[in-house]
Amino acid sequence: MTEKLESNKDFTVTIVGGGIGGLTLAAGLLRRNVRVQIYEAASAFAEIGLGLSIGPAAHRAMPLIDPQIREVYDSLVTTHADSPGYEAFRGTWFEIVWASGAKEGDTLMNLKALPSGQTTLRRADFLDALIGLVPQDIVHFGKRLESLVENEDGVLLSFHDGSEAHADVVVGCDGIRSKVKESMLPEESRDKQPQYSGMYAYRAVVDMEDMVEAVGDQRARVSTLYAGEGAYGISYPIMRAKKVNVGLYVLKDNWEHDTWVRPALREDLEHDASSMGRYWESLVKHMPDPSQWALFEHPHLSTFYKSRVVILGDAAHASTPHQGAGAGQAIEDAHVLAELLGDSQVLSVQHVLAAFKAYDEIRRPRSQRVVTSSKECAYLLCLCLDGVGSDESRLKATLEERLKWLWDLDIQGQAERARARMIEYMHK
Secondary structure: OOOOOOOOOOOEEEEEOOOHHHHHHHHHHHHOOOEEEEEOOOOOOOOOOOEEEOOHHHHHHHHHHOHHHHHHHHHHOEOHHHOOOOHHHOOEEEEEEEOOOOOOOOEEEEEEOOOOOOOEEEHHHHHHHHHOOOOHHHEEOOOOEEEEEEEOOEEEEEEOOOOEEEEOEEEEOOOOOOHHHHHHOHHHHHHOOOEEEEEEEEEEEEEHHHHHHHHOHHHHHOOEEEEOOOEEEEEEEEOOOOEEEEEEEEEOOOOOOOOOEEEOOHHHHHHHOOOOHHHHHHHHHHOOOOEEEEEEEOOOOOOOEEOOEEEOOHHHHOOOOOOOOHHHHHHHHHHHHHHHHOOOOOOOHHHHHHHHHHHHHHHHHHHHHHHHHHHHHHHHHOOOOOOOOOOHHHHHHHHHHHHHHHHOOOHHHHHHHHHHHHHHHHOO
16 A cells, blocks of 8 residues: 555545554545545554454454455454364353352353454554554654644644644544544533543453463353452453453442552452452452553543544543443444445535534444443443342343344444435435
């Protein structure tokens, strides 16, 4: 992708933010012959976070955006089949077990996510692969957005280094603290800052040998959710089953610290794990010095677009991680936007405005429901969701119902509904 892109469209899409959402969208637009420019705040591409898991709907969306995205993802992932003897778990998303109590260690259910099952990788590895799909001459580093203002000719972007750039249309992919969102919806953004979700987490990566010693071979090698009272645990293999990503999620009403991540005492971790049964009593001994990660989410916005500016991913609908759907929602967003902006009928900025309106109409209800559902899923796994509690049959039914809605999306049908609405708006 080194040659200059020739396009019959009279606009260029400016993407602010070079994370997974921004790069996925860029790859999809370039494949559809749409000109793109990317402005990234960092001096080089970088991804924070440990592991990444993509659910079935986003997995199906990847090749529709660009087949190369799915190819690089599948080449990097760890599955249960990477552990010899566990090939039968290939279609398993998680096994859910009782963390403590009379059924401690018993399997509540084997949650299937067919056909892909659990697929995990390091976020940084996926980002590196996506970078390879985007020509470097369209990327501008060290461009931390301060503000954007729409004028008669387009959108003026002002950066922290004093520079400016002109854009025809802008897509904000700049995360939960999005400057694009703040400039697009200044009053609403002031009233709807990211908010603490009522839960914090401990996160770590543990060597597979230590994990086997702590919890046994099957619990170490099969992705597991430990349902407990007031807290839940999670573990899943990464790096071809050489390492295991683990997390302990704890309900707490208030977060009384200035930062989102803070060092914690080992006594804090041991106390928070004390109700989680023998597996976690053993596992915490193998976790490094702990930090507490406050989990934030985004209050629902009234819109994801305004005129020439639109937001996607965490900038629009940052969610808690309890359904493993955050990155997947950004990928779904990118698929719809790429399909709309790449449509052969979309030739002008006025057409793009219709595309943004249709994207908002189709994507906002689903992605905002995911935010709500994810928070409820935390209560479900902590055995305190109203109407469910620790009732085994209700737990199973509720989990299956929620994940069916999340995973069984008609991916292309969603894009076609948005396309139909866009065409209506174009002809009004």
